[in-house]
Amino acid sequence: MQPRLKKYKEFIEKEYLNSLLWNKDHSLGGLRAGLKQKIKRGHFKRIVFCGMGCSAIVADMIKGFFVDQKIPIFIEVVNDYDLDYSINREILKDDKILFIISSFGGNSNEPVKFYEQIKKLTKNVIFLTSGGRLGKIAETQNISVIYWRLRNPNEKYSLLHAPQFFAILLDIFFELKIIKHNYQSKLSDTVRYLKKEFNQKKISEAKKMAQKFKDREVILLATPKWHLTLLKLAVMHFNEMALAPVHLNSFHEFTHCEVAVFAEPKAKLAAVIFEDNKEDQYTKNKIQNLVKVLTAKIKQNKNIELVVIKMDQDDFFKKFFSALLFIQYVVYFLAVSYNLKSREFISKIKYAKLKPCS
Secondary structure, three states: OOHHHHHHHHHHHHHHHHHOOOOOOEEEEEOOHHHHHHHHOOOOOEEEEEOOOHHHHHHHHHHHHHHHOOOOOEEEEEOOOOOOOOOOHHHHHOOOEEEEEEEOOOOOHHHHHHHHHHOOOOOOEEEEEOOHHHHHHHHHHOOEEEEEOOOOOOOOOHHHHHHHHHHHHHHHHHHOOOOOOOOHHHHHHHHHHHHHHOOHHHHHHHHHHHHHHOOOEEEEEEOHHHHHHHHHHHHHHHHHHHOOOEEEEEHHHHHHOHHHHHOOOOOOEEEEEEEEOOOOHHHHHHHHHHHHHHOOOOHHHOOEEEEEEEEOOOOHHHHHHHHHHHHHHHHHHHHHHHOOOOOOOHHHHHOOOOOOOO
């Protein structure tokens, strides 16, 4: 078994649930007093996050959660450094917008390049990092910074920290009076629930599902809420940990056009639908129709595997963290069956030396 898979197994079994309660692993000591007071007074009505990979995905999780909880702060997420196609330049000058530039290691080029552009337009900027280049820029240019202070950091696979990042951000926003609760009790209740839910039978279900996905190209489908908050992170687990070609799409968009690739595929395909028990009747009917069509005992479906993951828990936290834990088990068993060795080329691409921004 590859070393990363041993670490992945250890994370799933020993650290995932515990990390949901480690919401104090941060420091607000680098947040400038003036900006801190503006935030606490409720000055900002919109937050724009800029980050790559896990840093952007966690921002998407927060965005979806705020919508779900009807928290009246609009969140926008930019996972690039482009301004013209990612965000309207005119709103960058709005004094009611708080910019959070996020990079766990602090060394990704894109967040730095984004900052180099917006620093000419606004002073309402916070870096969210554990150090690196962003940390040095914060020190030399007197920029507010909130530090991740994780007890078990893993910069190579920062996606493993996404659940903890989410819990920490809720606590940070609570301390800054952006939200009224840090949801500690909800997180604790969720951990207790998951410890009971994930018995050997549940884990065996994940192993069987992994066997269905082996040697197939997989697409994950959900309606907007879970497409935004869950699927990007799930795909990252498949891609980085199992080294498997897994993609995502919005359920309704997929059934509008892209489902055509399932007409009579020559290659082996699989589709996974995440079905919330709160879906409207139109969506429920479409899911039933898709299942009926793609599971019919006809020759055109011989290379198709279709799975529906029911999200029938009673709140956002249990639905999200239960689905994520199940997917992590699926990914682990799929990765073990492949036992592929990762090429060490991502850092060479991510941290390529580029000329400084002008």
